[in-house]
Each structure stands twice: as C-alpha cells, then as structure tokens.
Amino acid sequence: MSTKEKFPLSFFSEINLKNPNLFLESLINYALDFDITDFHIEPFHNFVRLKVRKLGRLKYILNFSKEFFKKFVVSLKSLANLDYTKNFKPQDGRVYVNTKKGKVFLRLSFLPGIHGENLVIRVLNKKGSILKLEHLGLDLNSYKKLKEIKTIKHGLVLICGPTGSGKTTTLYALIRDLFSPQKNIISIEDPVEYLYPAIRQIEVNEKLTYFEALKSSLRQDPDIIVLGEIRDENTAKTAIRAAQTGHLVLASLHAYSLKTTISRLINLGVPKQDLLEVLKLVIIQSLDDVPCPFCKGKSCKICFEGIFDKKPNLKIFENFPT
Ligand SMILES: [Zn+2]
Numbered sequence: 308m309s310t311k312e313k314f315p316l317s318f319f320s321e322i323n324l325k326n327p328n329l330f331l332e333s334l335i336n337y338a339l340d341f342d343i344t345d346f347h348i349e350p351f352h353n354f355v356r357l358k359v360r361k362l363g364r365l366k367y368i369l370n371f372s373k374e375f376f377k378k379f380v381v382s383l384k385s386l387a388n389l390d391y392t393k394n395f396k397p398q399d400g401r402v403y404v405n406t407k408k409g410k411v412f413l414r415l416s417f418l419p420g421i422h423g424e425n426l427v428i429r430v431l432n433k434k435g436s437i438l439k440l441e442h443l444g445l446d447l448n449s450y451k452k453l454k455e456i457k458t459i460k461h462g463l464v465l466i467c468g469p470t471g472s473g474k475t476t477t478l479y480a481l482i483r484d485l486f487s488p489q490k491n492i493i494s495i496e497d498p499v500e501y502l503y504p505a506i507r508q509i510e511v512n513e514k515l516t517y518f519e520a521l522k523s524s525l526r527q528d529p530d531i532i533v534l535g536e537i538r539d540e541n542t543a544k545t546a547i548r549a550a551q552t553g554h555l556v557l558a559s560l561h562a563y564s565l566k567t568t569i570s571r572l573i574n575l576g577v578p579k580q581d582l583l584e585v586l587k588l589v590i591i592q593s594l595d596d597v598p599c600p601f602c603k604g605k606s607c608k609i610c611f612e613g614i615f616d617k618k619p620n621l622k623i624f625e626n627f628p629t
Contacts, residue, residue, distance in 0.1 A: 324371050327382035332406050338430040339408045345430065348376060350423035362614050363471060363594065373423065380417070380424060387415055394424050401498070412502060431500055437479045449621040453477075456588065457485060463550040463585045467562040468592035473619050474559045475500050475535075477592060481557060482506060482533060491528055495520045496535030511535075517542045525549055534558035543575035550585035565589055565624050583629045591622040 318337055323329040334346055337359075345360040355376040357368045384391035387400030400415040414429040440453050456464060466474045466481075479501045482492060486505060494503075497511035507527075509520050517534065518541040524532060525545070537543050537558050550556045562568040568589055572582055594617045599610030606613045 319369055322369075324375050327375075327379040330375075330379060331383065331404065334428070335404055335406050335411055335413075335430070336408050339406075339411070343430060346426075346428040348379075348426040348428075350376065350420060350425065352422055355423070362596070362611050362617055364612060364614070366611075376423070380426065383415060383426075384417070389415075389417075395419050399498075414498065414500075437483050437501055437503060438476060440480045440484050443477060443480050444618050445621060449619075449623060452588070452621075452623045452625075453481060453590075454484065456481060459555060459587050461550060461553045461555050461585075462587040463546065463582075464555070464557045464588045464590070465560050465568060465586070466557070466590045466592060467560045467568050469561065469563060471594070472592045473594050473617075474592055477590070477619065477621075478533065478557060478559060479503065482531075485531060485555075490530040492531040492533065493524045493527060493529045494533035494535070495524065496533075506533075518545065521545050521549070525554075529554060531555045531557065536560070537572070537575070540576045543572055543577050547572075547577050547581050547585055551581065556585075562591075564591060565622075580629065583627045586627050587625065589624040591624075593620045594618065595620045 322333050337343060338346070341361065343359045343361050347358040347360070347365065349356045349358070350373065353373065354370045355373055356370050358365050359368055380394070381391045383402070384398070384400065387402040389398050389400045397419065398417040402413050402415065404411050404413060412431045414431060416427045418425045440450060445453070466478055468474050482494070482503065486492065492506040493509065494506055495509045495511060495517060497517070499508045499510045502508070509515075509524065511517050511520060517536070518539060521532070521534065521542055522545060532546075532549055532554055534542065534546060534556065537546060537560050546556050546558055560568055560571060562571050568591070569579075569582065573579055596614045597616040597618050598604035599607060599613055599615040601607055601609050602613065604613040609615075
C-alpha cells in the first residue's frame with residue numbers, strides 16, 4: 308500500500324498562472340500523479356475558482372484572475388478546435404495532450420453563466436490504456452462471472468448503476484476481455500470515453516441519435532454491439548431485437564436495482580417476455596469508499612478526507628425465469 312501523500316496542496320503554490328500551456332500541463336501532471344478525475348473552474352464577479360474532484364468528492368483549491376482564465380479558455384478552445392469567439396453558447400470538446408508524464412484525453416465542457424464561462428475538464432484514459440478485468444479490483448466471484456461472459460454467444464448483458472459508479476470502466480474492461488480480431492465489435496456512445504482503436508467506436512451527436520447509429524450498425528455485420536446507454540423506446544426495442552437475432556449486446560442503463568432495470572425497459576415498450584428471453588446478466592454496480600487505514604477514516608495527509616480509495620461493488624443477477 309502506497310503511503311504517498313494523496314493530496315498535496317503545496318503543488319499549487321508554484322503553479323504557473325501566466326502561461327496557459329504551462330498551466331494546463333501542471334493540471335495534467337497533478338491529475339496523473341494524484342488521480343484527479345475532474346477540474347472545475349467557476350467564475351465569480353471578479354475572480355475564478357479552481358476545484359478538483361478526487362474519489363468522487365470536490366475540493367476547493369485556489370482562486371485566480373479572470374484575465375488569466377480568459378486566456379486559458381482561448382488557448383484550450385483552440386487546442387480542441389472550438390470557436391473561442393463563442394462564449395455565449397455551451398460548447399463541448401475534447402483534446403489529447405502529451406506531457407512528459409503521459410498521454411491524456413481531456414473532455415471539455417464550457418457553459419456560460421452570469422459571471423462568465425464555467426469550465427469542467429474531465430481527465431480520461433489516465434492509465435494510458437483500458438484496464439483488464441483482473442485489475443478492476445473486483446471480488447473473486449464477480450470477476451469469475453464477468454469472465455464467463457466470453458462464453459455467451461448472443462443475448463443481452465446490462466451494466467447498471469448511477470453516474471460515476473464506474474460502469475464505463477467495467478464495460479471497457481469487458482470489451483477488452485471479449486475482443487478478438489475475428490469479432491466485429493461496434494460501440495455507440497455519448498461521448499466515447501475511452502479510445503479503443505481495435506473496435507469501431509461511434510459517437511452520438513445532434514445529427515446522429517442512438518437509434519440511428521444502432522440501426523445502421525446492425526447492417527455492418529456486427530458480432531458484439533455496445534450501447535453506452537439505453538434511453539429511448541426505439542433503441543430499447545432494437546437492442547432486444549439485435550440480441551434475439553444472434554448478437555451479443557452489452558448495454559449500460561441508469562437504474563439502481565434489478566427491479567428498476569426490468570421495469571425501466573418495460574416502460575420503454577419492451578415486452579417482458581422478449582426481455583426475459585434474451586437477458587443473460589444484469590450487473591448492478593456501485594463504487595464503495597475504502598476508509599483510510601492510517602487514520603481510520605478521520606482524515607490525514609495520506610488520504611482524502613478519510614477516504615483512501617474507491618472499490619467497485621457488483622451485484623450480479625442471472626438465470627431469469629421466462
Ligand atoms: Zn487517512
């Protein structure tokens with residue numbers, strides 16, 4: 308167990324607040340060293356506030372000038388090929404950055420507010436690659452169950468849980484496990500969070516809906532279809548039909564229990580009988596806090612407010628009566 312300081316604020320005493328590129332590089336290095344998942348920059352009347360999210364919690368870091376923030380926004384939007392003259396409309400973007408410490412993929416969200424643009428930077432793909440199932444930190448039983456998905460030829464596997472429960476990480480570890488050059492794997496997501504060049508990744512946008520992408524994917528001779536989310540009737544029904552016609556469909560759903568998962572799909576117009584016929588596995592995922600063993604959860608230099616880490620907790624259901 309590492310006893311490296313988990314959250315050194317001293318890092319920011321020397322942060323460069325003059326050069327936008329150096330500022331960005333510092334943020335990325337900090338994220339890589341200390342497992343930061345998001346940076347939030349919120350504008351106030353005459354300053355902006357930087358916060359970071361780690362282990363699911365937001366923490367205030369420092370305030371800095373609006374002038375520098377404006378420069379930073381222009382520089383970041385240019386990097387992401389966004390129009391920096393448009394500061395009155397929400398904008399989403401992405402950017403790949405190479406630093407000495409590694410390569411990262413940043414997802415950017417700009418949202419205009421009364422005091423200026425709010426910026427959230429999500430740091431993705433920090434590890435540089437997609438995790439293997441054995442590195443997710445699962446208990447042995449869950450690990451074995453996920454390994455068995457390889458033997459399923461067709462049907463529906465659902466990964467459910469709230470936002471931030473690590474569903475996408477689990478989904479990608481699964482895709483990695485299922486991957487073979489003999490299989491055509493198509494993923495449809497909003498947005499694509501992990502880059503996996505070996506599979507075909509399709510991103511939903513204003514011009515391409517989940518349903519359209521799914522319908523077209525079925526004409527691309529797929530073996531496995533991955534749906535980042537099932538949120539409308541057409542997508543739900545088509546996903547079930549795909550599972551009935553010999554495809555393996557892995558999909559993620561915002562639901563918190565087996566009961567709500569089933570009722571969610573029935574409410575989207577899927578006949579219960581059809582659903583139970585194709586449903587192979589329902590995984591309900593949450594992320595549990597691992598309390599700090601050094602201070603017993605009281606908060607110390609090594610942990611973050613008493614939390615040492617997060618650990619996925621999976622409840623897996625199978626064998627649904629038809
Ligand atoms: Zn502690």
